[in-house]
Amino acid sequence: MAELRMPQVHHRFAEVNGLRIFYREAGEPTAPTLLLLHGFPASSHQYARLIDALGADYHLVAPDYPGFGHSDCPDPAEFDYRFDSLADVIEGFCKALGLDRFALYAFDFGAPVGLRLAVRHPEWITGLVVQNGNAYLEGLSPAAQAMTANRPGVPGAERAVRQILTAEVTRDQYEGGTGDPSLVSPDGWTMDQHFLDLPGRKEIQVELALDYHSNLARYPEWQQWLRTHRPPALILWGVGDPFFVEAGARAYLRDLPDAELHLLDTGHFALEEKLPEIAPLVAAFLDRQPR
Incomplete structure (x- = not known):
């Protein structure tokens, strides 16, 4: 019988700027490191199966942003829920853990958070895995363009955001565009909705959604960073994504x-249905990273 290699996965908290930030970690720090940044409305839980698949051979670290998952959720009156603020916390998180050389896995919200981090610390980034993480205007579907037009002061903007914070929409984000929905575990969208329905969580998501336009303003800066630094990159894209379309890839x-x-x-x-295809691609990419 072949040897079965499974990692020990640690579930910990780091103190960052007075906040307790939850994270999952597997593997030896001497192995190539992959920082996994999650999307909306998810948490580090979305990477649990990928961590199981790769954590025996590589060092994987997946934090929850403030206001998401198991991390602290300060009141919006006390914490400014903008993408700059999320990047500040992830920057502090990396410093707290001594993460200063890693490949970045940027998915959905993880792209604007991670690319802010990359611009601040290009010396930290050994490579870039992008999975349905947009950084180009042509990658925005009409539905995404309509959502990113919401911002403070726009009539009906908050109401439009709240309409996407429902169980039906959360489930559709997971199952929409898939070839075989039976491969999508209900645990992901059920857990996401559990956190969304906790007191105060929807207000946090409204604040972030109304700040999403700030990411579009940064696209030229991030594109310039890519052209200048030319990090090794693996682009993975679920083409059935109703928000971030193939042109963005x-x-x-x-x-x-x-x-x-x-x-x-x-x-x-994409990891929900295509993990058996994605994990070997990420492993091969990490094998080319410096140890």
């Missing part, structure tokens, strides 16, 4: 012509 090749691009017949949360 191909756009990365303008600035990273040597990037490895894989278009997958699935939806937004």
